[in-house]
């Protein structure tokens with residue numbers, strides 16, 4: 001069997017040292033196949049953001065193993081030399097707020113990452129337009145972010161997360177500010193993109209509107225994960 005999109009084994013994260021140390025992750029185990037979208041659910045303070053930051057190579061774990069897109073990136077220490085390149089090329093981030101750059105038009109917001117990675121401008125913009133069209137915001141390609149609705153801005157931020165064709169997308173509460181219809185539309189798009197581009201996607205959420213849509217969820221409580229089959233209600 002080929003390595004899945006994401007595999008996490010025995011992941012631990014301790015913040016600080018001595019009496020004030022906090023064991024935010026005690027034993028996290030997850031597997032996400034390419035093309036799969038899983039929900040990660042847990043109460044405030046359970047370790048969700050810490051887990052995404054470890055996976056995103058934003059903070060360093062204390063112990064365990066992480067495999068992304070078939071590459072062991074961490075095994076009781078980082079296993080790859082260039083974490084910036086890993087974040088840029090292998091991981092797409094979607095946040096609660098779209099964080100678009102206000103002085104770039106929609107196309108260039110999406111094209112910026114491949115341009116920074118050294119792709120020719122024309123190629124980067126063509127790829128951006130293709131994704132914007134796939135996300136049903138192609139007609140807004142020349143608009144400024146401030147001219148878009150919240151739902152449109154969030155779709156642009158998903159296009160940006162996908163533009164370097166990362167094997168992994170990490171979404172932290174991507175639907176929190178959206179109404180029911182828009183929230184479900186975003187989840188539908190994430191599922192389509194996962195299927196189309198074989199992306200493994202983790203969605204951190206406590207949004208009751210979207211939790212029933214996941215086929216599989218992981219619950220995290222006090223730094224430990226438990227897997228649960230979901231309803232996978234049709235979108």
Ligand SMILES: Nc1ncnc2c1ncn2[C@@H]1O[C@H](COP(=O)(O)OP(=O)(O)O)[C@@H](O)[C@H]1O
Nearest residue numbers: 015022024042043044045046047048049050051
């Ligand atoms: N930088 C930090 N330093 C020390 N403790 C932290 C830090 N970040 C988070 N924590 C602690 O780690 C635990 C998990 O936090 P977090 O991952 O933010 O949870 P969640 O995202 O599920 O709300 C909490 O007890 C939190 O107080």
Ligand SMILES: [Mg+2]
Nearest residue numbers: 045048049050
């Ligand atoms: Mg959090």
